[in-house]
Amino acid sequence: MELTNTILQLFPKLNEAVSKDGINILKHSQQITIPEGTTIFHQGDQCLNYLLVIAGSVKVFTRAENGREIVLYHISSGGSCVLTTSCLISSEDYPAEGVTETDVVALAIPKPVFEQYMGESKAFRKQVFHSYGDRLIKLITLVEEISFAKLDIRLAKYLLENGSVNTPIRTTHQALATELGSAREVISRQLKEFENKGWVLLNRGKIEITNHDALANLLAH
Amino acid sequence: MELTNTILQLFPKLNEAVSKDGINILKHSQQITIPEGTTIFHQGDQCLNYLLVIAGSVKVFTRAENGREIVLYHISSGGSCVLTTSCLISSEDYPAEGVTETDVVALAIPKPVFEQYMGESKAFRKQVFHSYGDRLIKLITLVEEISFAKLDIRLAKYLLENGSVNTPIRTTHQALATELGSAREVISRQLKEFENKGWVLLNRGKIEITNHDALANLLAH
DNA sequence: AAGCTTTAAGTGACATTGTCACTTAAAAAT
DNA sequence: ATTTTTAAGTGACAATGTCACTTAAAGCTT
Numbered sequence: 001m002e003l004t005n006t007i008l009q010l011f012p013k014l015n016e017a018v019s020k021d022g023i024n025i026l027k028h029s030q031q032i033t034i035p036e037g038t039t040i041f042h043q044g045d046q047c048l049n050y051l052l053v054i055a056g057s058v059k060v061f062t063r064a065e066n067g068r069e070i071v072l073y074h075i076s077s078g079g080s081c082v083l084t085t086s087c088l089i090s091s092e093d094y095p096a097e098g099v100t101e102t103d104v105v106a107l108a109i110p111k112p113v114f115e116q117y118m119g120e121s122k123a124f125r126k127q128v129f130h131s132y133g134d135r136l137i138k139l140i141t142l143v144e145e146i147s148f149a150k151l152d153i154r155l156a157k158y159l160l161e162n163g164s165v166n167t168p169i170r171t172t173h174q175a176l177a178t179e180l181g182s183a184r185e186v187i188s189r190q191l192k193e194f195e196n197k198g199w200v201l202l203n204r205g206k207i208e209i210t211n212h213d214a215l216a217n218l219l220a221h
Numbered sequence: 222m223e224l225t226n227t228i229l230q231l232f233p234k235l236n237e238a239v240s241k242d243g244i245n246i247l248k249h250s251q252q253i254t255i256p257e258g259t260t261i262f263h264q265g266d267q268c269l270n271y272l273l274v275i276a277g278s279v280k281v282f283t284r285a286e287n288g289r290e291i292v293l294y295h296i297s298s299g300g301s302c303v304l305t306t307s308c309l310i311s312s313e314d315y316p317a318e319g320v321t322e323t324d325v326v327a328l329a330i331p332k333p334v335f336e337q338y339m340g341e342s343k344a345f346r347k348q349v350f351h352s353y354g355d356r357l358i359k360l361i362t363l364v365e366e367i368s369f370a371k372l373d374i375r376l377a378k379y380l381l382e383n384g385s386v387n388t389p390i391r392t393t394h395q396a397l398a399t400e401l402g403s404a405r406e407v408i409s410r411q412l413k414e415f416e417n418k419g420w421v422l423l424n425r426g427k428i429e430i431t432n433h434d435a436l437a438n439l440l441a442h
Numbered sequence: 443a444a445g446c447t448t449t450a451a452g453t454g455a456c457a458t459t460g461t462c463a464c465t466t467a468a469a470a471a472t
Numbered sequence: 473a474t475t476t477t478t479a480a481g482t483g484a485c486a487a488t489g490t491c492a493c494t495t496a497a498a499g500c501t502t
Contacts, residue, residue: 062361064369066490072361086354095361118346125339125346132353133307139360140283140293140316146367147402148285151488172450181368183489188451204450204497289460372459393479404460409480411459425468425479445501452495459488466481472474 007054007107010078013127021121029109034100040081042097047084049108050128053077056104061178062096070146070181072096073138080131146181154180155190156218159200159209168208228275228328231299234348242342250330255321261302263318268305270329271349274298277325282399283317291367291402293317294359301352367402375401376411377439380421380430389429 004026008015017023031054034040040058041047058075060083075081075098083094109117117124145154158179163169173191177184191207194200199215201208209215225247229236238244252275255261261279262268279296281304296302296319304315330338338345366375379401384390394412398405412428415421420436422429430436 062365068369070364070368072364086357094358095365119343122340136307136356137315143291143293143364143367144283144316146364147291148289186488407459
């Protein structure tokens with residue numbers, strides 16, 4: 001089956017779980033498609049599946065009382081949702097919300113099957129732990145960046161990671177503010193400065209990089 | 222043995238692992254004592270044990286290039302070190318450092334024993350996962366606080382959690398800044414404001430709360 | 443096509459927090 | 473009783489966040 005290969009390519013550790021431990025990933029799990037903009041979990045939700053993202057992307061973020069948001073991380077193909085995984089094991093309230101940014105194809109492994117695999121396959125456990133470790137590192141890195149890095153650096157980094165001279169970034173200043181945990185006005189000001197220096201070209205909903213090296217130079221410190 | 226009872230009280234899930242799954246926690250693990258101020262891990266360290274903290278406290282923090290630090294979390298009795306746990310499974314570089322804040326008594330479970338327990342005992346897995354989930358939540362909450370909460374609120378919260386009208390807090394402004402991810406001068410200014418309002422009394426290395434309710438009222442928003 | 447409506451972005455004044463280059467003062471060490 | 477170390481204070485300034493708006497572009501609506 002085509003899907004099997006895709007999955008095993010995306011999740012190399014599962015490959016081992018299948019070949020060494022005889023885990024039949026597909027037998028007791030279900031492929032699901034979730035349309036863009038769907039909230040897949042929020043605070044206090046119960047969770048009944050272990051989710052492996054095959055295609056598309058999920059945005060995980062928190063919201064403050066005053067409405068400000070900050071993106072914690074994205075789950076893209078090859079990633080799994082550790083928050084719902086935690087939920088599977090110790091059922092606590094998670095202070096975050098997950099929304100699909102695009103149509104998402106995922107493999108849903110039901111809780112009892114997940115638990116069985118955890119007991120049977122060392123490779124499966126490794127896969128699960130690996131995603132945990134990954135998230136932990138990403139979150140720690142995020143704390144570090146928020147606390148220490150200046151906004152112009154973080155913004156330049158984002159621009160370089162999400163666009164190039166030929167491929168403009170299609171996003172709003174508001175979305176960027178959420179992504180970086182800042183405020184729209186601050187992002188607008190900073191982008192305007194970049195534009196004045198001739199590093200980017202701004203249009204409603206679109207940012208074009210016009211001087212890659214200058215932006216990269218900011219990061220070089 | 223006295224120690225067994227202490228451990229099983231601190232880690233209720235392990236209790237189950239012992240009684241239901243016949244795991245002999247003490248047989249293949251070692252009780253260790255680590256003096257105050259010891260670095261138990263930093264970036265890139267290899268880790269050979271799963272650590273359960275029985276007594277004392279470990280501070281986990283990151284350091285920026287310019288020397289500024291922020292405390293990510295503390296591990297106290299009943300906690301385990303998930304960063305080293307991650308390290309046990311997927312060996313990546315962790316962007317954090319762990320230092321004992323007091324003398325620490327810990328149970329060290331060697332990597333092979335840890336892996337065996339993970340395969341054998343559902344309760345043991347639960348214990349491990351539970352600490353992971355906990356950390357994840359704490360880190361997300363930290364991101365939220367750093368991003369959204371004002372410093373006076375966070376400072377007041379810290380003061381109330383770590384002292385009372387009768388028990389002064391023994392710490393420096395610098396340590397407080399690290400704890401909250403701010404700068405010493407900022408903490409000093411804010412504390413001085415609290416003092417001017419008659420909410421605290423400041424002395425070198427000591428902060429006394431003189432008006433609990435006023436501080437608590439700040440939190441109530 | 444001209445006018446509404448919605449959404450994105452700009453603006454200036456101001457508050458909060460962080461940085462820098464110091465000074466002052468308390469505690470510890472010799 | 474000095475010196476040395478460590479903690480805290482200070483003022484000027486820079487960076488970021490907040491507020492209450494305005495302006496402008498893009499999508500609808502008839």
